[in-house]
Amino acid sequence: MERTALRRRLTWQTGTVTQVREETSTARTIVLDLPDWPGHLAGQHLDVRLTAPDGYRASRSYSIASAWTGEGVELTVEQVPDGEVSPYLVEVLKVGDPLEVRGPVGGWFVWRPEDTGPVQLIGGGSGVVPLMAMLRTHAHAASTTPVRLLYSVRRPASVIYRPDLKDLAASDDVDVTFVYTREAPPGEPRVGRIDAELLAAKAFGPADDPTTYVCGPTPFVEAVADLLVAAGHDPSKVRTERFGPTGGPR
């Protein structure tokens, strides 16, 4: 496919922040105007580069949260306590500021509207970001491919995109399930991590032959991908993206 497109030379470009939206008390969406953006596929990421007045630089990767509609690119950043880049993006950056990015990058963890098989999305925490780009692309393309999202969060207040997800879930083709690991809202008795039983009840099974996208912190992705393979899913149809860098104690 777009092998050449994906191998295009990437240069840094400067965008302008046109809007910021608080998603939770620790996560924020940044809308960027990027005049030279070539467009992107749902699931791709970009690199953000910050430069201090003395020339010191730090870069990190962020998934693109928005569908490509011809204008603007959205990122959603969850603040990592003590982090170098995410606290700047969540707390300091403001409307009108410039931001350097390059991308899009990645051609594996992507969903295209031409893909018609069932899609299972499984996100933990900010791992929902590239999955949201897939849901938005699905809606934008008016795709009727069945999509299910399992979204694992600590508590109701940690849900990113709650209103948007509610709107999307109103479509016949999209099914959204929240999984609360620490504290559930009233009326939702289950508190706990995603397990085999929950997958069997809420996710597409191997017989549906879905393509499954799993994204989140490394231990989350490891656990979910192992459960999927144990349940009989073809490993080559389970795509993962691990939001490092923590890989657990080692």
Next chain:
Amino acid sequence: MGIVSPGFTGRRRGGSDLPPGQYLTRDFPVLSAGPTPHVLPEHWEFSITTETGEVHKWDWAAFQALPSEEITRDIHCVTRWSKLETDWKGVSLDTLLADVETGADFAMAHSYGGYTTNLPLEDLLDGQAWVAYEFDGEPLGAEHGGPARLLVPHLYFWKSAKWVRGLVLSDTDDLGFWESAGYHEYGDPWKEQRYAGD
């Protein structure tokens, strides 16, 4: 060149001994494209296939019988973490390639699970690369590529293919998995060769 980010000063956890754009981590992050393959040593096999189709094969017992080396190197992931002085044990590619007759310039590493990555053959020789099966004195865990992975510490770590099962030597430089998806075909961390064209 470029712009100054208003209000950014940075925490500067990098170090002068790190390649540009990298920062230090103490954990051992895991980054791969799909579920972790669980390959039992007794089912593991490593092969080298030359450009003429000649195949050299080692099963786990034959591989363990080869002379091994202890290796201490810094490793650098394209997602920007670096880990210093990691300890490995493995078999040098010099040992594995000693009896392989080839005029090929390139190698494609193949892994259980379908992953591939391309390397110039000369980057695998002269004490630069190993098939490693221990980390920190312990058998290599499946999430880090066990039972055995390629270890090519002078290149970004995606070249150090996990769950490695073989090398296919070739006269042409084809692209592996991440290289086809926009990453640099060579991946020198000191030159910051992250993406195609860097």
